[in-house]
Amino acid sequence: MRNMPIFNVPLTELRERTSIKWRRFEPDVLPMFVAEMDAHIAPPIRERLERALRMGDTGYPELPIYQEAMADYANWQWGWDLDPADATLVTDVVTGMRDALEAVSSPGDAVVINPPIYPPFRGISHDRRLVEVPMVAGRLDLEGLEEAFRTQRPAAYLLCSPHNPDGTIHTRQELETVARLADAYQVAVISDEIHAPLAGARHVPYLDVDGASNAVIVISASKSFNLAALKAGLVIGDSGIRNRLRPMVSDGASYFGVLAHSAALTDGREWLAEASAEITGNKEFFAERLRATLPQLEHTPSEGTYLAWVDCAPLGLANPGQHFHRIGRVRFNFGAEFAPETASFVRVNLATSHDIIEEAVRRMAASIGAVEE
Ligand SMILES: Cc1ncc(COP(=O)(O)O)c(C=O)c1O
Incomplete structure (x- = not known):
């Protein structure tokens, strides 16, 4: 200890x-x-990176260790049955959010966000039409969301789960309503879950809620373990969306990122x-x-x-x-x-x-x- x-x-x-x-x-x-x-x-991450440095093991990633580590973590922490084959390696979470947005929408399409919101959500949507459904008293405005889905016909909804800046952890019930609305109005959901590991058992992965489809989670160990310098993230979920990700989408993640994030999820608990x-x-x-x-x-x-x-x-x-x-x-x-x-x-x-x-x-x-x- x-x-x-x-x-x-x-x-x-x-x-x-x-x-x-x-x-x-x-x-x-x-x-x-x-x-x-x-x-x-965290010592297990430092030791893993130091071992690679000592060995001169400073090349490219090959094995799906990050996908496997995330699946094992998700099962252990959230009881979520994730298949590592459903996770695509990406550069980091912001880039992965943009990659997913490009896969589900075109310039000019409407994209829903919930302000106040982590600023890059606006940046990655710069050539889309932003539809704002503000948080109300720190919770998702589900009625406002339905109204926006019905009247604006957005291609995508960028969910932040947990929410940045106010730290809200969305409940399973709230997320089930999101899933029902997204299905009814055919909106692709892109859920940024970078703060999820730190939230622990209180967090509900969007893809684990009843009715969630046509959706991806973009996640990494970066925020919870302070690994922003060690780039690697995962886009998890719908294969239809992941198959439309741009070519070479996985090339931005570094081998040290993959090693660090995998060690974090496996040995950093x-x-x-x-x-x-x-x-x-x-x-x-x-x-x-x-x-x-x-x-x-x-x-x-x-x-x-x-x-x-x-x-x-x-x-x-x-x-x-x-x-x-x-x-x-x-x-x-x-x-x-x-x-x-x-x-x-x-x-x-x-x-x-x-x-x-x-x-x-x-x-x-x-x-x-x-x-x-
Ligand atoms: C909600 C959210 N998404 C993404 C990021 C950044 O992730 P990355 O460095 O993997 O792009 C942050 C960083 O604070 C964040 O709060």
Whole structure:
């Protein structure tokens, strides 16, 4: 068993990193925006990569180990009977979402999204016609979805499950309704489930719900194990859709990505359980610090993901994210990145230490003069 917390990497060490999180903004800014974890890589993943490096095993992937590892994981975690042959290797989740969208729609076709939403959902749909069915009180608006399906006749629906930014975990009942509507109006469902492993048993894979057809899941171990540098993802499901994926769709995944994601899903389960428990604690700690320091803000921890979605409207700031950056020297994602209507929100990355969370809230409060500098 582990005796050290996972999210305990000191700030001085983190500042030596050169990824987006640590190099995009000024060095005095505390970065809590992009979804990178402030953790060391899980030991089984590091050992697998180190073994390959020692052997000079740095070529191309051949064996379907990632597909097999995902099927075994899905069966173990969700009781979902997935055939590895139903999974196609892709570059990563965003690219896989775009690949799947191209397979089911043409430029100009309508595509449904649920804002506030992870910004690349708009980017990958840039040449499609976006139909927006906003989340209502943090849940899918199933009536709005039916209305959009009926009146806009979309080719595709981009589901985010769990939802980013608010961390909503969709229930089986909600997903069954989605499946019924998608079938009735012949809409292809493309479900981004990159945050699913961290959500654990609470997550329901879209393809495991009754009536789900004409659908693919795009998934990877990347968010749950912090593997964005090690590219590999899977498009799982309908063979009709997967057969229409562009030629060479699998060539973007790297061999190290395949090795890392497979090791994560097979041998990283204990690490993930520990990481997930720490994140639950971090969310509670963050909520408690907000209550103590900025009681004007009402915040309930999110269900899934390691993100907090905080409405800062009570502070009366025109652009709270920008204010916290410029004045407080702490950087979150801005609410307007996810929907113009959520400009009063910030998205806070809580895959970090209590020290950093405490300092972030202190900086927020100091920036509005609520605590001493
Ligand atoms: C919902 C969602 N999809 C996709 C990604 C990125 O996935 P990838 O790096 O595999 O493209 C993220 C990253 O935060 C995400 O939150």
